[in-house]
Amino acid sequence: MTNTNTAAAAAGLVWILIDAAQGTVSISGACSGIVVGLATVTPAAGYIQPGYALLMGCIGSVIVYGWLKLKTRYLHFDDTLDAFSCHGMSGIVGTFCTGLFCQIDINSAGANGAFYGNPVQLWKQIAAILVTASFSAAITAGILLPMHFTFGITHTSEDQIIGLDQTLHGESWFGPGHHANSSKNPANSNNAGNAGIPLAIVNTAAVPPPAQLKTQV
Secondary structure, three states, X not given: OHXXXXXXXXXXXXXXXXXXXXXXXXXXXXXXXXXXXXXXXXXXXXXXXXXXXXXHHHHHHHHHHHHHHHHHHHHOOOOOOOHHHHHHHHHHHXXXXXXXXXXXXXXXXXXXXXXXXXXXXXXXXXXXXXXXXXXXXXXXXHHHHHXXXXXXXOOOHHHHHHOHHHHHHOXXXXXXXXXXXXXXXXXXXXXXXXXXXXOOOXXXXXXXXXXXXXXXX
16 A cells, blocks of 8 residues: 555656656646556555665656657557556556566565565566567457457547547537637646647538538448
C-alpha cells in the first residue's frame, strides 16, 4: 500500500510539473500521471523499499510523458485514451526497474536485483517484457485483424472530426458549435502538453441525422 501510493503521488506530481513548465496544467494530465505511477510500481510493489517506489514513479512519469510526445509528433497511431502509453509503457518501465531495485530483505519470496548483487534478475525481467509483449501483440492481432477485414474497427475521419455522439446518436454532449476534438471542449485537456489543439469547429446543427452518414466498413 505504501509503495503504491508513494509511486502514484510522485508520478502525478512530476507530470504536473512537466505540464506546468509547458503551460498546460490540467486535471486529466494529473490523473494520467497518477495512473502512470500506479502502473509503473505494480510489478515491484511487493519487492522494493518505499524510496524506490518514489523514484520509479518519477522515472515512469518522465518516460511515459516523453513517449506521448513522441507518439503525438511522429507515430500517429490510434490510441485515443493513451491506454498503451499509460499502461503498457508504464508496465515495461516498472518491470525493468524491478530487476534493478528488488530485494530479498523486503520479500523473501522474491530475489535481489542488479543493484543488490544479482544482475541476472535484470535479464530475467527483460525476457519477461519481451515474452509478454510478444504474446499480447499476437493475441491482439488475432482479434483485430479479422475484425478489420470484415466489419471494420474504426470510423471515417469525417465522423471522428464531427464526433461520434453526433454521427452515431444524433446528439452532441458539448452543444452546437463544439465537438469532441475542439479546444472549447472542457474535457479535452491533452495529457502530454499539446492541450487544446483544435482539429475543426463544426456546426453540429447542420450535421445530417446518423442514417444519412456513411460509416467505414
